[in-house]
Amino acid sequence: MAGKLPAGMEWLEPIALLRALGLLTGILALAWLLLALILSIRLPGLDQPLSGMLGVWRVHHALGAASLLAALCHPLLLLLASAPQGPAPALALLQPSPEAWPLWSGWLALLLMLIFLAPSFQFFGRPRYQRWKLVHSLAGPAALVALVHGLALSNWLSPVQATVTWGLLGTCAAVAFVWRKGLSLWLVRRPYQIEHVEPLARGIVELKLSPLGRPLKFSAGQFAYLTPDIPGLAAGNHEEHPYTLSSAPAELPTIRVGIKALGDATNALQAVVPGSRVFLEGPYGRFPHDPVVGPQLWIAGGIGVTPFVSAARQLRLTGTHADIHLLFCANDSTRAIYLEELQDIASLVQGMQITPHFFAKEGYLSMDFLRQAVPDLLEREAYVCGPAPLIQLARSLLEEAGVLPAKLHIEAFDLL
Numbered sequence: 001m002a003g004k005l006p007a008g009m010e011w012l013e014p015i016a017l018l019r020a021l022g023l024l025t026g027i028l029a030l031a032w033l034l035l036a037l038i039l040s041i042r043l044p045g046l047d048q049p050l051s052g053m054l055g056v057w058r059v060h061h062a063l064g065a066a067s068l069l070a071a072l073c074h075p076l077l078l079l080l081a082s083a084p085q086g087p088a089p090a091l092a093l094l095q096p097s098p099e100a101w102p103l104w105s106g107w108l109a110l111l112l113m114l115i116f117l118a119p120s121f122q123f124f125g126r127p128r129y130q131r132w133k134l135v136h137s138l139a140g141p142a143a144l145v146a147l148v149h150g151l152a153l154s155n156w157l158s159p160v161q162a163t164v165t166w167g168l169l170g171t172c173a174a175v176a177f178v179w180r181k182g183l184s185l186w187l188v189r190r191p192y193q194i195e196h197v198e199p200l201a202r203g204i205v206e207l208k209l210s211p212l213g214r215p216l217k218f219s220a221g222q223f224a225y226l227t228p229d230i231p232g233l234a235a236g237n238h239e240e241h242p243y244t245l246s247s248a249p250a251e252l253p254t255i256r257v258g259i260k261a262l263g264d265a266t267n268a269l270q271a272v273v274p275g276s277r278v279f280l281e282g283p284y285g286r287f288p289h290d291p292v293v294g295p296q297l298w299i300a301g302g303i304g305v306t307p308f309v310s311a312a313r314q315l316r317l318t319g320t321h322a323d324i325h326l327l328f329c330a331n332d333s334t335r336a337i338y339l340e341e342l343q344d345i346a347s348l349v350q351g352m353q354i355t356p357h358f359f360a361k362e363g364y365l366s367m368d369f370l371r372q373a374v375p376d377l378l379e380r381e382a383y384v385c386g387p388a389p390l391i392q393l394a395r396s397l398l399e400e401a402g403v404l405p406a407k408l409h410i411e412a413f414d415l416l
């Protein structure tokens, strides 16, 4: 939905401004959509400059939202700009005809965007993850149709400029899409065999995996996508889900993953048996920073302890000293997975101490508890990982206590 300014119209006239804004929003909508697609490439290592995968997804989300907003404004502004010429130009924008395919490709792209982005912004409530993923794969076709629309109506650019601009972005987006949906499965995913299944508590197991080919290398606290290839698995077979690698990098080639039953796929994994095959793709993320530098406060809740378990196991195996205070939050001692092992590690790693906090005994984590347990709170870099309510509470307590945003690092086990 583009076009040159009608003859005699100056750019500074209000109508011309509306038209220029209409064109600009169209350009931005397409550019942001393509950039969001490029960011979804999920190439191991590429997430590091953006503070890990969660940083990448945050930018990806923001670009998607901005693109949808711009795509909605684009036809509205052009329709408004055509208002003084009567209803004819507006009706032309809506009239189907074979010659109007460039316009209609724009409407189709907008419709596809609304469909695939609606679940991301939870317009109709929180969707099931796999359904969200399926609908979200319409992003590729939407970008392709939008690109056709942009190329066909970029008559304000020279053919060379249009081909270079949209061609370059479009090619990068297509490469990202093909990589994500096909090539990465062959080139990055590594096969592993389940060696041992260790029950940690009710509904939580730790899988010990050994590589069937080249092992995956990672830093403490990173995560990988695990895809089971287990015929007869009750749910989630061939579905990829992200899990922190709870073992230490020093344990390679063996890898361990702690999994809590939170839904169908994680529930089914509680019952897997040794000898089963899974694939790992990664590593991604950088939480907590490896190696541990300077005084740190770790606040862990529930299964959110896994990145810290990996880092603590690494400290023990490498014999490194570190100034770490781990605030270990659990409902009660029966749900305090890994606590015993972490306490053993703390007795061996110089400078590491642990304060358990049991909700059943102490209630919610409070400022009094935090200040008493960690009096040198403000001197520490803070890392928080756990369920959403704990993250919210810990964040507000730490901010209230005066921890600067730059010293507060949060890992949410939720990418939606």
Ligand SMILES: Cc1cc2nc3c(=O)[nH]c(=O)nc-3n(C[C@H](O)[C@H](O)[C@H](O)COP(=O)(O)OP(=O)(O)OC[C@H]3O[C@@H](n4cnc5c(N)ncnc54)[C@H](O)[C@@H]3O)c2cc1C
Binding pocket: 128, 129, 130, 223, 236, 240, 241, 242, 243, 244, 245, 258, 259, 260, 261, 262, 263, 264, 265, 266, 267, 285, 303, 306, 412, 413, 414, 415, 416
């Ligand atoms: C960086 C990261 C690290 C994680 N580490 C661990 C860990 O060490 N141990 C552990 O038990 N869990 C971990 N999780 C959470 C784990 O990925 C989800 O619990 C699991 O995917 C739930 O799948 P489900 O089908 O059993 O449940 P569902 O009911 O389908 O999902 C529950 C919620 O989990 C999230 N989720 C589901 N599938 C995916 C997916 N494929 N990708 C991203 N999010 C998804 C969605 O927000 C969804 O609402 C981690 C998540 C992230 C993002």
